[in-house]
Amino acid sequence: MPQAVLLNNIDHHDLRVITARGARYGDDTMLAPTFFREFRDLQAYYPIVFQKTAQGGFQPMALLGLRADENLFLDKRFLDGRNQIQRWDAHYLPIAVERLPFLIGIADDEPMLHIDLDHPRVARGAAAEGEPLFLEHGGTTAFLQRMASMLRALHDGLRDNAGFIAALLRHRLLEPFTLDIRLDDRSELRLTGFHTIYEQRLRELDGTALHELSQAGYLEAAYMAMASMSHLRDLIERMNRRRAADR
Structure with missing residues (x-):
């Protein structure tokens, strides 16, 4: 269970945060929540998909792997065998990943910086590793x-x-997709449960709808999300390389 507390320089004066990457620090995750203004940075490396929420809406996600609890951007060649530090194989980290162990909490009806004291990135003491x-x-x-x-x-x-x-929902611009994958070792898997931008529908929008989306910054984001799906092939190749290295 996270132990999120309001950060302050009295109780937490000696805290440090480890910035190395690795599964031991919670990085081995398939998805990272994102927002449309981050799409420009994400689309160079990650597919951007949309996942249904419990409330019936949608949350954009950066896709980091093809299976639950697997991040294909974590290089499995350890830089430090004892600490199992790994290299993140992309030049941009999703903000939802990089910001850990920090989070925004509400204090006195205002959003304030909190920290999860139980997170594996948190260390304590002047001699501890980390920032x-x-x-x-x-x-x-x-x-x-x-x-x-x-x-x-x-x-x-x-x-x-x-x-x-x-x-996106008003203009019916989201559609579900399923991807059946056959890997080089002949194993198969299916990626399902996500939505993507409905390309044909986007092309059919009239000038008024396109202007509305453009003015809000949504049109550019939709095209970036759509273009990012080309990285699905990259994820498959990453999995092929990982499977080959594990054999």
């Missing part, structure tokens, strides 16, 4: 300032997704 959060006399480090800025972008972006998703 310090506070300076010796109580000020915040550049690292913590960056994390706070990142959390604000994520918080605002996830909030603004509501308008984006509403526009």
Whole structure:
């Protein structure tokens, strides 16, 4: 269970955050929640899909793997065998991944920076590994300032997704897809449960609808999400390479 607490420079003056990558730090995940303003950075590396939420809406996701609890961007060649540190094989980390163990919580009706004290990235003490959060006399480090800025972008972006998703649904621009995959070792798997941009429907929109989407910044995001699906082939090749290396 996460132990999320409001971050402060008195109780947490000696906290450090480990920034190395690896499954032991919670990085071995198939999906990373995202928001439409992050699509420009994501689409260069990851397929962007849409997953139904428990409330009946949709949440855009960066697809990091083809099976649950598997991240194909984690290089399995350990840089440090003892600590099992791994290289993240992409030049951009999704914000939802990079911001951990920080999160936004509500304090006095205001969004405030919190930290999960039980997260494996959290260490304590001057001799501990990781990035310090506070300076010796109580000020915040550049690292913590960056994390706070990142959390604000994520918080605002996830909030603004509501308008984006509403526009996609209004114009019927989401469609479900299923991908049947046959790997080089002849094993098969199926990727299902996700939606993508309905390309044909997008092409058929009239000028008024296109202008509305463009003015809100949604049209560019839709095209980026659509183009990002070409990276499904990259994920399959990553899985083929991983299977071959494991044999």
